[in-house]
Amino acid sequence: MAGWKREWVGVATFLPLDEAVALTVGDGQSVALEGFTHLIPFAAGHEIIRQGRRDLTLIRMTPDLVYDQMIGMGCASRLVFSYAGNPGVGSLRRLRDAVEHGWPAPLALVEHSHAAMAAAWSAGASNLPFAMLRGYLGSGLADVNPQIRTVTCPFTGEDLAAVPALRPDVGIVHAQRSDRDGNVLVEGIVGIQKEVVLAATVSLVTVEEVVDDLAAPSLNSCVIPGWAIDVIAVAPGGAAPSYTHGYYDRDNAFYLQWDEIASDRDTFRAWMDEHVGGTA
Amino acid sequence: MNDETHASPRVSTGHPAWTREELMTIAASRALGDDDVCFVGIGPPSAACNLARLTHSPGLTLIYESGTLGTSPDVLPLSIGDGILADASITTVSVPEMFAYWLQGGHITIGFLAAAQMDRYGNLNTTVIGGYDAPKVRLPGGGGAPEIATACQQTYVIMRHAQRSMVERLDFATSLGHGPTGVERRQSGVTTAGPTRVFTDLCIMRPGPEDNELQVTSLHPGVGRDDVVEATGWPIRFAGQVDETPPPTNEELSVLRDLHRRSDEAHAG
Numbered sequence: 001m002a003g004w005k006r007e008w009v010g011v012a013t014f015l016p017l018d019e020a021v022a023l024t025v026g027d028g029q030s031v032a033l034e035g036f037t038h039l040i041p042f043a044a045g046h047e048i049i050r051q052g053r054r055d056l057t058l059i060r061m062t063p064d065l066v067y068d069q070m071i072g073m074g075c076a077s078r079l080v081f082s083y084a085g086n087p088g089v090g091s092l093r094r095l096r097d098a099v100e101h102g103w104p105a106p107l108a109l110v111e112h113s114h115a116a117m118a119a120a121w122s123a124g125a126s127n128l129p130f131a132m133l134r135g136y137l138g139s140g141l142a143d144v145n146p147q148i149r150t151v152t153c154p155f156t157g158e159d160l161a162a163v164p165a166l167r168p169d170v171g172i173v174h175a176q177r178s179d180r181d182g183n184v185l186v187e188g189i190v191g192i193q194k195e196v197v198l199a200a201t202v203s204l205v206t207v208e209e210v211v212d213d214l215a216a217p218s219l220n221s222c223v224i225p226g227w228a229i230d231v232i233a234v235a236p237g238g239a240a241p242s243y244t245h246g247y248y249d250r251d252n253a254f255y256l257q258w259d260e261i262a263s264d265r266d267t268f269r270a271w272m273d274e275h276v277g278g279t280a
Numbered sequence: 281m282n283d284e285t286h287a288s289p290r291v292s293t294g295h296p297a298w299t300r301e302e303l304m305t306i307a308a309s310r311a312l313g314d315d316d317v318c319f320v321g322i323g324p325p326s327a328a329c330n331l332a333r334l335t336h337s338p339g340l341t342l343i344y345e346s347g348t349l350g351t352s353p354d355v356l357p358l359s360i361g362d363g364i365l366a367d368a369s370i371t372t373v374s375v376p377e378m379f380a381y382w383l384q385g386g387h388i389t390i391g392f393l394a395a396a397q398m399d400r401y402g403n404l405n406t407t408v409i410g411g412y413d414a415p416k417v418r419l420p421g422g423g424g425a426p427e428i429a430t431a432c433q434q435t436y437v438i439m440r441h442a443q444r445s446m447v448e449r450l451d452f453a454t455s456l457g458h459g460p461t462g463v464e465r466r467q468s469g470v471t472t473a474g475p476t477r478v479f480t481d482l483c484i485m486r487p488g489p490e491d492n493e494l495q496v497t498s499l500h501p502g503v504g505r506d507d508v509v510e511a512t513g514w515p516i517r518f519a520g521q522v523d524e525t526p527p528p529t530n531e532e533l534s535v536l537r538d539l540h541r542r543s544d545e546a547h548a549g
Contacts, residue, residue: 114427133379
């Protein structure tokens, strides 16, 4: 089922979330669930866990709790990232357990800086093979990630950092709402939402609601046209415990609690079993 | 972060009303001005920047890497992308625009960094303790720091002073200070100044004019030279003239504590 690619353009397909994930995400694929602290597609991540996906290459600038959960449930074998902390709280303890002790499975790391990953998303959306930036100067990251290389400017001779464009098999983001034609409005911290949709081979957008009139507040609002999106699934509250600007706030208290829940393998698994399911 | 700040030991004599951690934040806030455009990290940098904005420098421009330009939040955000940062900004841009146009574009005067380890030349480690492939502790990683460290006109470092954090040799070099021997930054053609000030809970350090090695320029009240020597993993130098950091004013202290109290309440849910 997974590996599906729509055969027509011009229409986003509306599906229930479980069907949308089953159609788009398969074992062994590269999958990006993005959203820079805001609009993190937790509901889609939980559905991937319930469907028991394995051996995924997970891509995200800030893995956040959603990847802590997916890694702790054994969905991933590889992680492409630039900041792997619980923002404002500390560690991602399941991710650390995977890296430090190989539990529940070893996790290979492909580590970048934010500036490089943001540029790599832009390059992917621009259909370019790589991104360049004035980056990684004097940083040891280039020594541990062979994907960080150098290009020379043909005009000035300046050496610049180069990283491959991000072109995941599947790109998943959350957004405020879509209209009936699948045009999607993203508001607030827009992060790399648009880039992920355009860079991915197949895109899945979860939304709080579908409305008759998108009511974009400005001509310059961030709207992703429906004809550029593959699948849309309605998932009210789908970004919680992160947030959807204008709908609900970030559950900062839960981000603090997660530090305790994730500190132990058993409490983690019990929490996932109770709140997400699919662990049996 | 906040809990740790509040749990830190109080200075035993003479200054019962404030902690050294508070003075670390306050000292950093005093080094900011109305004309600065500051790239702000979460934790003490965010507290210092907002304290400056709420006291002596209302014109200070704060930028968080989530894309919020010119933001003035009522409470300290828990994360770099809390909604309040967007609500309180003059505009919110995409993350690629943030890093390419605003940071790499050269619009930031001060980048504020913290780290798990720093060496005598202000090079920073936020990646791993131990070896990279089999780390003892896997830290969160670089995030925005590697480019903040080189693209901002100068950087300030704020972190607690301890043997395990002020180290002779970094386990991993995440972000460039003045380079492994203090000269590499200049030699590699990086034109920005790099770390110009380091604020700890014991002192303020600045790079020496000759070789860029950090030296103590100001001791916090009640801190002796021995305290700094003991808490530093390399033989720390002292500048020819070492000042005493002025203690917190009542205004600085009350604004900072009010900010932390409101923030803790806001994040408790």
